[in-house]
Amino acid sequence: METMGCFSMCRLALLLLAVALDASALEASARLGFYGLGTMGTHMAGHLHGLAASSGGRAAVASRDGAKAEAWAAARGADVRGSFAELAEACDVVCLCLSTTDAVEETLLGCGDALRDTLVVDCTSGEPARTAALGERLRERGARLVDSPVSGGPAGAEAATLTSMMGGSEADVADARAVVECWSTKTVHCGALGSGDAVKSVNNVLNTAHVLLATEAALVLQKYGVDAATALDVINSSSGASLQTQRLPEHVLSRDFGFGFKLGLMRKDCAIADALVADLAPTHTLIPEATRLIRAAEAQLGSDADYTAVARLLEARCGEELR
DSSP states (O other): OTTSOHHHHHHHHHHHHHHHHOGGGGOSTTOEEEEOOSTTHHHHHHHHHHHHHTTTOOOEEEOSSHHHHHHHHHHHTOEEOSSHHHHHHHOSEEEEOOSOHHHHHHHHHTSTTOOSSOEEEEOSOOOHHHHHHHHHHHHHTTOEEEEOOEESHHHHHHHTOEEEEEESOHHHHHHHHHHHTTSEEEEEEEESTTHHHHHHHHHHHHHHHHHHHHHHHHHHHHHHTOOHHHHHHHHTTSTTOOHHHHHHIIIIITSOOOSSOBHHHHHHHHHHHHHHHHHHOTTOOHHHHHHHHHHHHHHHHOTTSBGGGHHHHHHHHHTOOOO
């Protein structure tokens, strides 16, 4: 399958979805919908539209920023709806990618009875317990929910190379996977509803911890007199390497701090993981410490800073800037 072209993969995914959901659900031009056109969603919605277009249809989009949705749809020949409720009424499968569980709950519970026999694929990095509870409330309305947060950043979203961490029943995840695969190269069913959110939060706190540890390592070696770029070059071909030691030259040593993920959102995800630790493994110390540091970085740098700027917190405390 890796050698298949993009449109061939989309056609296969559409066929799988047709089998799972009943092909008649995909005959109308706006049966697949996407809500939330942020940094990640704008690319993911584009892949969803490509999936619909591969069978001669068109996806529909909506956003809290109506003008943005209008412009996005016009540029791609997609359909647009004025609200989430209108989108849900028009589609059999609705995907959304928002910032917080609060926003997801407000969106899904505030649309009246628009969600009927709808499969909702939530790509938000959310709170596991609240996601599970939300699924029960939606089930009472006849809708099904799958949590499917992603990893890979804006570049992965654009290239359709994301990893999707899925939670829900076997049947619901099987139905959702045929859509999720249009922006993913790896999809994993992690467990019951909320499990994808749990894995994503732990992934992101590990990401943050790796940035912090790599920064500390580079700072101490620089203070010793070893050029930071040289030290990282050695480490990146040795057993201490990680994705973050590989990216530190690009995003920190360069002073670019431009990965494309806001510090406030990373702090939110780390806090979700920290809450899991507090509930399930209160003797743990490393995840709480990483969370404490990213909270301190957000307080110092602001929520809109790139998350890689967490390195600046350690630089300030060390009294030296990586270069």
